[in-house]
Amino acid sequence: MEALPLRIRPTADQAIVWANDRLYLLDQRILPNETVYIELQSATDTARAIRDMVVRGAPAIGITAAFGVVLAARASYRAAPDNWRDRMTEELQRLADSRPTAVNLFWALERMQRVMGGIGDGNPEPRLLQEAQLIHREDVAANRAMGEHGASLIGSKTSVITHCNAGALATGGYGTALGVIRSAHAAGRIEMVYADETRPWLQGSRLTAWELAQDRIPVTLLTDGAAASRMAQGGIDWIIVGSDRIAANGDVANKIGTYNLALAARYHGVKVMVAAPTSTIDMTLKSGTAIPIESRDPHEVLHCGGQRVGAPGVAAWNPVFDVTPAALVDAIVTEKGIVLSPDRQKMAELMAL
Numbered sequence: 239m240e241a242l243p244l245r246i247r248p249t250a251d252q253a254i255v256w257a258n259d260r261l262y263l264l265d266q267r268i269l270p271n272e273t274v275y276i277e278l279q280s281a282t283d284t285a286r287a288i289r290d291m292v293v294r295g296a297p298a299i300g301i302t303a304a305f306g307v308v309l310a311a312r313a314s315y316r317a318a319p320d321n322w323r324d325r326m327t328e329e330l331q332r333l334a335d336s337r338p339t340a341v342n343l344f345w346a347l348e349r350m351q352r353v354m355g356g357i358g359d360g361n362p363e364p365r366l367l368q369e370a371q372l373i374h375r376e377d378v379a380a381n382r383a384m385g386e387h388g389a390s391l392i393g394s395k396t397s398v399i400t401h402c403n404a405g406a407l408a409t410g411g412y413g414t415a416l417g418v419i420r421s422a423h424a425a426g427r428i429e430m431v432y433a434d435e436t437r438p439w440l441q442g443s444r445l446t447a448w449e450l451a452q453d454r455i456p457v458t459l460l461t462d463g464a465a466a467s468r469m470a471q472g473g474i475d476w477i478i479v480g481s482d483r484i485a486a487n488g489d490v491a492n493k494i495g496t497y498n499l500a501l502a503a504r505y506h507g508v509k510v511m512v513a514a515p516t517s518t519i520d521m522t523l524k525s526g527t528a529i530p531i532e533s534r535d536p537h538e539v540l541h542c543g544g545q546r547v548g549a550p551g552v553a554a555w556n557p558v559f560d561v562t563p564a565a566l567v568d569a570i571v572t573e574k575g576i577v578l579s580p581d582r583q584k585m586a587e588l589m590a591l
């Protein structure tokens with residue numbers, strides 16, 4: 239992976255850039271202090287960038303992996319024009335192994351592999367690039383649609399709490415949860431967005447706050463532990479979050495701490511909205527207990543800002559997602575429409591549309 243100057247203005251909507259036949263990612267590990275693009279030269283680089291959190295957020299991981307397939311096809315075709323498909327197997331596996339929870343990764347890889355299956359003789363790159371760019375564009379369109387659907391649920395002007403970063407940075411652009419917030423803000427229905435800081439990677443304080451501040455949407459940071467107290471004070475009508483995988487019964491996997499928020503929200507009469515494209519819904523899993531939850535290095539919890547914060551010798555448990563049962567979710571908002579009080583039947587009806 240190489241850090242390269244790219245002559246575009248770095249914005250949250252330009253986190254994944256395909257330009258001059260190259261793939262660039264805005265390095266989300268060092269935002270908001272530095273805005274640096276990294277050029278990825280291979281699918282192996284791409285898999286590493288996903289694993290190491292250069293790019294993160296379920297839809298963004300899927301889009302990036304799709305471009306990774308293009309890079310894999312380029313290298314394979316150059317090395318073995320008659321046998322490019324077989325030579326890609328290892329790189330495809332590396333992409334699939336990069337992170338386990340966001341189903342968008344596997345959804346995008348399967349879609350690219352379907353396209354690979356239909357390619358005849360000649361260079362596969364143009365057709366695969368076309369598909370990756372379509373996946374990217376479709377995601378932005380889905381976010382715009384979700385924004386409108388989700389905003390329609392927000393009645394009078396209110397404050398909301400969001401968790402992690404489900405914004406333009408986490409998607410192809412505009413965002414899922416932040417897409418709803420952007421649309422609701424444009425309609426004059428957002429008083430204040432409270433962004434949980436989201437330990438240990440601080441996606442809330444580093445990324446969500448950066449995105450919202452750039453768009454001049456009022457934002458206030460909360461430590462993760464302060465959210466319930468803020469709800470208790472009143473004036474919060476909705477928790478709005480994204481998701482990495484939604485099971486067939488409407489159980490929702492999202493950033494660790496989402497479950498805590500949903501429990502506190504129910505106690506305080508605050509409603510919970512999950513905004514996610516249908517590419518995040520995994521109808522093969524009956525319930526949230528089957529969702530693979532990524533565990534990351536305890537080092538991430540034991541350190542903060544480059545300093546050790548855990549007492550010497552202490553261990554840390556670091557699951558990076560949790561599952562919120564469907565019973566605690568008031569609305570799942572997708573590009574196809576809204577599911578209120580989700581259950582198995584309503585999810586199946588949505589997916590049949």
Ligand SMILES: CSC[C@@H](O)[C@@H](O)C(=O)COP(=O)(O)O
Pocket residue numbers: 294295296297340401402403404405408409413414415441479480481482492493494558
């Ligand atoms: C639109 S993104 C939805 C989720 O992917 C997001 O809320 C989240 O949990 C991201 O986790 P991350 O570990 O930063 O990839």
